[in-house]
Amino acid sequence: MDYFSILGVIVALAAIIGGNALEGGHIDALLNGPALVIVFGGTIGAILLQTPMSIFIHAMRQAGSVFVPPKHKIQPAIKKMVKWSNVARKEGLLGLESIAEKESDLFVRKGMQLLVDGSEPEVIRAIMDVELESAEHHDLQAAKMFESMGGYSPTIGIIGAVMGLIHVMQNLADPSKLGAGIATAFVATIYGVGLANLFLLPFGNKLKTLALTKSHYREMIIEALFQLPKVKTREISNPSYRDI
Amino acid sequence: MDYFSILGVIVALAAIIGGNALEGGHIDALLNGPALVIVFGGTIGAILLQTPMSIFIHAMRQAGSVFVPPKHKIQPAIKKMVKWSNVARKEGLLGLESIAEKESDLFVRKGMQLLVDGSEPEVIRAIMDVELESAEHHDLQAAKMFESMGGYSPTIGIIGAVMGLIHVMQNLADPSKLGAGIATAFVATIYGVGLANLFLLPFGNKLKTLALTKSHYREMIIEALFQLPKVKTREISNPSYRDI
Amino acid sequence: MDYFSILGVIVALAAIIGGNALEGGHIDALLNGPALVIVFGGTIGAILLQTPMSIFIHAMRQAGSVFVPPKHKIQPAIKKMVKWSNVARKEGLLGLESIAEKESDLFVRKGMQLLVDGSEPEVIRAIMDVELESAEHHDLQAAKMFESMGGYSPTIGIIGAVMGLIHVMQNLADPSKLGAGIATAFVATIYGVGLANLFLLPFGNKLKTLALTKSHYREMIIEALFQLPKVKTREISNPSYRDI
Amino acid sequence: MDYFSILGVIVALAAIIGGNALEGGHIDALLNGPALVIVFGGTIGAILLQTPMSIFIHAMRQAGSVFVPPKHKIQPAIKKMVKWSNVARKEGLLGLESIAEKESDLFVRKGMQLLVDGSEPEVIRAIMDVELESAEHHDLQAAKMFESMGGYSPTIGIIGAVMGLIHVMQNLADPSKLGAGIATAFVATIYGVGLANLFLLPFGNKLKTLALTKSHYREMIIEALFQLPKVKTREISNPSYRDI
């Protein structure tokens, strides 16, 4: 669980609602049905039109990993691989088979199975690289979907605001409705800008970072897996790879 | 048929029109002839000036594939190629000729014909790579055309809005026209921003994704076609390529 | 002659002027001397400061090719080269000399002359590649000049608008001047945004496309010229290169 | 200590506060509690949601280096390495061990230790390159965090401004509150734009420059360390590397 992300959501909402309260405003002034329909509906409509279904579903699944990110720590992985290396020396590559079956990370398991099967190192590397790139591409498209939504929502907020102003203009003869009407119109702006800057864009950027961290981790896995036997002990125990 | 895309259009329009209705506005307030002429005409004029005719026509044809995207599924393609591989082993490369003639994907058919003709693998790969890149370049330019239109339409909406305001300013002496005039002016803003964010930019982004998916698929085809005989059975039945 | 480009200009102007007329506005309202001086003068001043003279002159010359684009068709070029190839086989490379002298495309002629002179293929390719890249770089800088102008003109339009508003503010005591003054100020916005989005940015983008099409054509020329003798007949008559 | 950076902060604050004073404004007009809560809270919330904790902590640590940048001077480093080179010639690689232990730059020390341990030059280069890239990636992510904050703060300032305007609109019946209310609303705009342009974006850009300068320095270290024995004296005493 990434308490940092949850803290971010709480701090942002507290700042907006708290700032409003400090000014003497009611939270009612920030709630507005039509603005909600326009900004959320419009943003979702645009992204449904833009995104193939498989990416949309993947992005929805990835959204959870903003709060519960997968673990990709280099150090424990290297320890595991040093262990495997010892097993391989003692029992041969076939000795790794039972370990591979217990491995929960499907990517690592696949690499080990290829190794156990006796595939050529170059073939293994090529296969694992394609796997890595294909998954990274998929993850980055999910991240980009949130980024695109963060691009659409403020402009759709402007549509809502302008529609609100049109409504106000048609009631100019009745000045008592003027202020409240404009206020209503402005809420759409807040929804559009707030949705983008407090949720969608941070989501997109976080997913991008997580995708690149996963790839970085996997590159190290591929590299470490095949360089391991060639590298001296001191270098292994003092690895260059840092967790990012 | 991509029902997701159609859903996107419906959701977006329902959100805008429904939001307007919830606010108590009439849909009439969103219909405005001069704004329509300025925003659509200006955007089309700018893009006709910018785009060579061959790209414009290609983009118009591609537009349909947003709702009816071509199928580029890796798994069935690999199954087909495993079948071909068996035919080739039994009947030799010439046995593929009749299969190639029935193949509906012109790209795949071309690759098979080159194979049947006995061209060198390196020559085939070079020819197919040029074909892939040339088509991808063409498709991306079509996608970029919609992206450019999505860049022009909001600014041309601003031209329409400012022209409307000029008109209003010239009738300041007659306050009764004030509100309606400004409302008219604002509709151009909605058209410009809405056209871009609910249609043109999602179109452009979807076409870009489809073009890259096609290239990804074709890369796999090229790769699989020529690696197939060298790869072990287990690797084929457990392929790294995923559909994106 | 590219009638498409001319159509684009006509459609855009008709939309703006027609939309204005439909609203009941006079075209006089869109004509304003000071706005013209500020937006055009400021944009030209900025670009003169930014652009070395040689690029400015090249860009001005290129501007014409938006309406009269050069022809870079792959198919006729390949036919020509097949013909040359036959001449070379019958009469030797020296037989190409008289053909080279009649060639109107200086780039192609240069390649043929190097061939006739008996330069090494690698040297010819290196020389032609430098030529291609140097010309492409030059053409893209011309395209970028229009793009930069399209970036400056809307912001200089804002300068004009704000200057107009200052003028209006100084005459607040005289309300009769208010509306007309603001209208005047807004025309600068229209000039700035319209100049950029209806002319400068489409110009820049079209020149960019033309430059890349020329380079694509020239790459094919270089490739085809030297691969020609090695490629089988069927591949030549069924070429992968498409016109973009 | 980078007095230049401190001067930058002082000049910027003096310009804003001084300009306000010259206009006859009180600094009180620029202080506003709710605006502070909204803009700072919102920006921090967004960045907490976006950034993994390890990058956030690294970025906070890096922030200090804007004012106290690390020293990465090429010339003294080359002098040091020439000295080492002489030691190595006289006492062999093991003679470097005591020098390595005193080296304060951990990156340089690691390179020397690998050298002393007798690792292959190619292995050393590969390890040091990974170290360099990993650290650069980490530093650039810290820089990007400030850049992202500089993207969020102005838009969150707009949220604050619009919320202020809503508040004003609800008190339209009481004109005496009108001016003060709008003023309050505008302070959020100033906070958002000022925070971004006077602090966050310059911070981000400076950290980016420092990260690239460090990498440039380290590339030179790697290159110089291993090219040193092969290069003639004159070239060393007249090095191409300049401090950037």
Added chain:
Amino acid sequence: MDYFSILGVIVALAAIIGGNALEGGHIDALLNGPALVIVFGGTIGAILLQTPMSIFIHAMRQAGSVFVPPKHKIQPAIKKMVKWSNVARKEGLLGLESIAEKESDLFVRKGMQLLVDGSEPEVIRAIMDVELESAEHHDLQAAKMFESMGGYSPTIGIIGAVMGLIHVMQNLADPSKLGAGIATAFVATIYGVGLANLFLLPFGNKLKTLALTKSHYREMIIEALFQLPKVKTREISNPSYRDI
């Protein structure tokens, strides 16, 4: 002297001031002390915070070359090198020593000295390439500094404008000050936008072009210097390199 650049400054200023005069405005309306302090001070403060001192000083020096650009003409350079080539053939490489000492371009001189000293061609190329890249990086950072300033100044202009509006709002009770106050506020917008679009961005872009032209020239120098002896006479007298 680049009269084109000076013309650009004159045209831009004449357009702004002339357009203002045509509208019937006084130049006094464009002069405003507090706006000047805020926009210039804020922009300079931000850039001092962002830029390491060595780059700031380099950028200030480069600024002059916008009006007095260095000469990097390919044709005379090639003539010089043909001459050297003849000297080298007659008198040997040592015969170039006296010519090298008279060479005013330090980059060219360094290349010749390395040649005279008998360094390996590959070593010379590597050293000269590092020199080229290091200088280009340095020059591009200077160009980017002006580009960054051009990004800060309009937003700091907005700070000035909003501060002006706050001041106006606090004097709403006194309507006579309203117009003049708003006018004062708007001048900050003009300063911010004008400074960026008429000076800083064109400066940055010009310096970028000059830096790339210098690198292009130097690449040709390196290439020509070492390819010269191998290339046939006809190719030299008909060089592909064009001045950009």
